[in-house]
Amino acid sequence: MTPEEIINPANRVYARPRLLTEANTHYCPGCSHGVVHRIVAELLEEMGLENRAVGVAPVGCAVFAYNYIDVDWVEAAHGRAPAVATALSRLNPDNLVFTYQGDGDLAAIGTAETIHAANRGENIAIIFINNAIYGMTGGQMAPTTLLGQKTATTPYGRRADLNGYPLNITDLLAQLRGTCYVTRQAVHTAAAARKTKAAIKKAFENALAGKGTSVVEVVGTCSSGWKMTPAQANDWMAEHMTEHYPLGDLKNE
Amino acid sequence: MPKVIGAVTVDAMRCKGCELCVVACPTHTLALKSNDVNDRGYHYAYAADMATCIGCAACATVCPDACIEVYRVIEK
Ligand SMILES: Cc1ncc(C[n+]2csc(CCOP(=O)(O)OP(=O)(O)O)c2C)c(N)n1
Ligand code: SF4
Ligand code: SF4
Ligand code: SF4
Ligand SMILES: [Mg+2]
Numbered sequence: 001m002t003p004e005e006i007i008n009p010a011n012r013v014y015a016r017p018r019l020l021t022e023a024n025t026h027y028c029p030g031c032s033h034g035v036v037h038r039i040v041a042e043l044l045e046e047m048g049l050e051n052r053a054v055g056v057a058p059v060g061c062a063v064f065a066y067n068y069i070d071v072d073w074v075e076a077a078h079g080r081a082p083a084v085a086t087a088l089s090r091l092n093p094d095n096l097v098f099t100y101q102g103d104g105d106l107a108a109i110g111t112a113e114t115i116h117a118a119n120r121g122e123n124i125a126i127i128f129i130n131n132a133i134y135g136m137t138g139g140q141m142a143p144t145t146l147l148g149q150k151t152a153t154t155p156y157g158r159r160a161d162l163n164g165y166p167l168n169i170t171d172l173l174a175q176l177r178g179t180c181y182v183t184r185q186a187v188h189t190a191a192a193a194r195k196t197k198a199a200i201k202k203a204f205e206n207a208l209a210g211k212g213t214s215v216v217e218v219v220g221t222c223s224s225g226w227k228m229t230p231a232q233a234n235d236w237m238a239e240h241m242t243e244h245y246p247l248g249d250l251k252n253e
Numbered sequence: 254m255p256k257v258i259g260a261v262t263v264d265a266m267r268c269k270g271c272e273l274c275v276v277a278c279p280t281h282t283l284a285l286k287s288n289d290v291n292d293r294g295y296h297y298a299y300a301a302d303m304a305t306c307i308g309c310a311a312c313a314t315v316c317p318d319a320c321i322e323v324y325r326v327i328e329k
Contacts, residue, residue, distance in 0.1 A: 003303045006260040006324045014313040014323035016264075025318065029295065030271030034317025041319075190277055190311035230271040 017041040019050060019070045026064060030230020032220025033062050033129060035187040039197045040100070040127070041069050047204060053096045054088050056081040060102035061135045061222075079110020082117030085124040089207070096208055098125040103144040104134040107169040111143075114169070121178030121212035125203035128170070128215060131222040132241060139225030143167035146244055151225065166244055170217040174250035181206050181214040182251040186242070188221070188234035211253075219245050256328045259308025263298050264320040270295035274312035274321060280305040283312060 019041040027034050044053050053071040057063060059078035066073035076084040081099035089097040106114050106128050117124065133151055134140040141151040141158060146166055148157040158166075174182040181203060185196040196218055203214035219241050221233035228236060261282070263274075268291060275283045275298060284301035291297045298320070300306065308325030 001258055001326060001328065003260045003300075006258060006326055007262060008324065011260075011324040011326050012322060013308060013325045014310045014321070016319040016322065020319055024267060024293075027317065029269035029317075030273050031317055034319075035315060038317070038319045187315070190309075190314040193314045230273055231276050234273070234276075 017045050019045045021068055021070050023067050025068055027061065028224045030221070030223050030233065031061070032131060032187050032218065032222075035193055036100075036127065036129060036196070036218055036220070037065065037068050039187070039193065039200060043197060043201055043204060044069070044071055047201070049096050049204070052094065053098070054092070056085045056088070056097070056099040058099070058101040058105040059136075060105045062100055062102060062129065063136070065100050079105050079108070080113050081105065081110065082122070082124065082126065083113045086117050086120070086122045089123050093123070093210070096125070096204055097123070098127060098204065098207065100127045101129070102135065103128070103130045103132065103142045107143045107167050111169070115172070115176070118173050118213040118215065119176045119178045121180075123207050123210045124213055125200070125207045126213065126215045127200060127203070128217045129220045130217050130241075130245065131220045131225070132166075133222050133225040135222040135225050139222070143169070144245075146240060149240075168245065170215060170245070170250060173213075173215050178213050179215060179251060180212040180253045181249075183215070183249045184217040184219060184245055184247050186219045186237065186247055188238055192247075217245070219247065257307050258326050258328055259306035260303055260324045261300055261306055261312060262322045262324075263300070265291050265297040265299070267318050267320045268295060268297035269293075269318055270297055271317065272298070273315045273317065274298050277311045277315045279309065279311060280307055282306045
């Protein structure tokens with residue numbers, strides 16, 4: 001068979017999700033945000049949630065998420081997405097309410113909102129992209145930056161005595177009684193991306209079932225901030241990030 | 254033995270040349286155009302050796318820009 005014969009809608013096994021808009025994303029080549037956006041768009045379509053889903057966008061590189069995934073969104077002030085999501089889900093209990101947040105948004109300026117929403121057991125799904133850096137503002141150290149990791153504000157590498165320790169906030173969230181599902185995933189390989197999809201699906205199902213707060217951390221990359229090619233960044237992530245942020249379920253009730 | 258034959262299309266205009274699909278492909282079907290760029294200046298991905306494609310969709314599953322569509326037929 002020739003490629004022309006194979007390339008025919010009847011044989012199509014993967015197509016661009018309908019809920020991704022036509023816009024070209026502003027993300028750098030290879031950015032993990034793009035992969036997670038694609039997964040979220042696939043799930044909202046497959047789960048028939050197009051008209052029930054409300055996302056809460058962060059401040060950070062994903063600030064324009066609402067331009068890319070064609071469902072309803074609210075843009076929150078920096079770090080406040082879980083507080084905004086609390087109001088949305090309490091006032092509209094039939095909607096699927098999810099937040100999409102970076103590590104600076106969720107684990108630095110928004111620590112209080114994140115911990116208290118999870119501790120209250122709000123019926124929301126939190127999608128947390130941990131790339132260990134402030135990508136949007138030019139690659140400064142985040143609470144999640146690894147010891148020894150070079151960033152714009154730790155040019156000689158993060159030091160515990162000067163900068164404190166990497167904050168594993170997902171471990172903390174798993175301790176709270178309000179969370180029902182807490183998992184840490186990645187998107188650096190096809191197999192990992194498929195697991196992330198299954199995890200976000202479960203988080204959406206939990207929120208719809210009123211089971212409490214679900215947290216899906218995706219350990220991602222920021223090739224621009226890390227000053228690597230996208231492929232090098234994926235390798236660096238798998239080698240170094242997963243040591244401090246091991247992949248797998250932390251809690252599944 | 255039934256044979257699985259695959260094929261892919263790449264949206265060359267949307268592609269950012271990140272190379273993640275090239276790395277993910279188990280059969281080395283894909284490559285970046287080394288001598289050509291798209292309108293935004295990226296060396297876009299293409300199927301350099303389509304005959305090797307098995308339609309596994311690994312490339313589409315890692316693509317951050319949803320540029321790849323995958324097709325598969327099983328030849329009896
Ligand atoms: C109140 C407030 N403080 C600081 C900033 C500057 N700022 C914008 S994005 C950002 C951090 C983003 O990092 P992260 O959440 O990890 O997202 P990423 O870009 O890495 O995906 C900061 C500090 C801001 N916009 N508003
Ligand atoms: S700066 Fe980093 S997080 Fe932001 S779009 Fe670029 S690669 Fe992605
Ligand atoms: S479908 Fe599989 S074999 Fe074909 S190009 Fe993509 S990754 Fe390679
Ligand atoms: S993964 Fe997507 S954006 Fe990156 S080179 Fe391949 S087709 Fe282009
Ligand atoms: Mg970040």
